[in-house]
Amino acid sequence: xxxxxIVSCDHVQxxxxxxxxxxxxxxxxxxxxxxxxxxxxxxLALKDVYKIDSVVISDYVEKKFDEKQVEILTQLxxxxxxxxxxxSRIPDGDECQDCKLSPSSLYPDLKKxxxxxxGVLYDRIPQLKNKMEKSKKCLDCKKDxxxxxxIIGEKVLKLKSDVFAEGFGIKG
Numbered sequence: 001x002x003x004x005x006i007v008s009c010d011h012v013q014x015x016x017x018x019x020x021x022x023x024x025x026x027x028x029x030x031x032x033x034x035x036x037x038x039x040x041x042x043x044l045a046l047k048d049v050y051k052i053d054s055v056v057i058s059d060y061v062e063k064k065f066d067e068k069q070v071e072i073l074t075q076l077x078x079x080x081x082x083x084x085x086x087x088s089r090i091p092d093g094d095e096c097q098d099c100k101l102s103p104s105s106l107y108p109d110l111k112k113x114x115x116x117x118x119g120v121l122y123d124r125i126p127q128l129k130n131k132m133e134k135s136k137k138c139l140d141c142k143k144d145x146x147x148x149x150x151i152i153g154e155k156v157l158k159l160k161s162d163v164f165a166e167g168f169g170i171k172g
Contacts, residue, residue, distance in 0.1 A: 044115065069166065091141045
């Protein structure tokens with residue numbers, strides 16, 4: 001996915017009766033429906049707003065997401081925000097500049113992957129932890145990276161649990 005594809009959906013926030021609604025406008029979308037573009041645009045639209053009670057997908061037929069579905073969507077947004085915050089960490093040492101595990105290299109790519117396919121982190125986090133363990137340098141950075149990946153991993157597991165509970169009634 002290149003940067004030109006990473007765009008927010010057209011959206012507007014409204015408030016009625018103490019409820020905040022985010023309405024996503026799909027009617028005027030220039031793209032043919034493509035699930036990855038839709039998920040990406042929705043997650044990025046949510047980055048502009050907080051404390052949303054409902055989300056309405058406005059197309060030829062409107063679809064309203066309820067409280068639990070909005071909670072899952074906001075979890076996606078919060079994981080993106082977490083990844084972005086970790087990308088600003090400045091590692092010590094000159095050898096970190098070209099390291100593929102440096103925050104400025106690793107996290108922007110991880111964010112792009114995640115917003116286009118939220119399930120990607122289930123595989124990527126263990127792969128990154130394994131790659132990190134094999135690295136012979138950057139001991140301080142490895143410690144920070146391990147902690148950051150664990151934080152993201154915990155949020156991803158909670159998200160997975162909530163998705164299964166909401167979608168399939170499976171608790172666990």
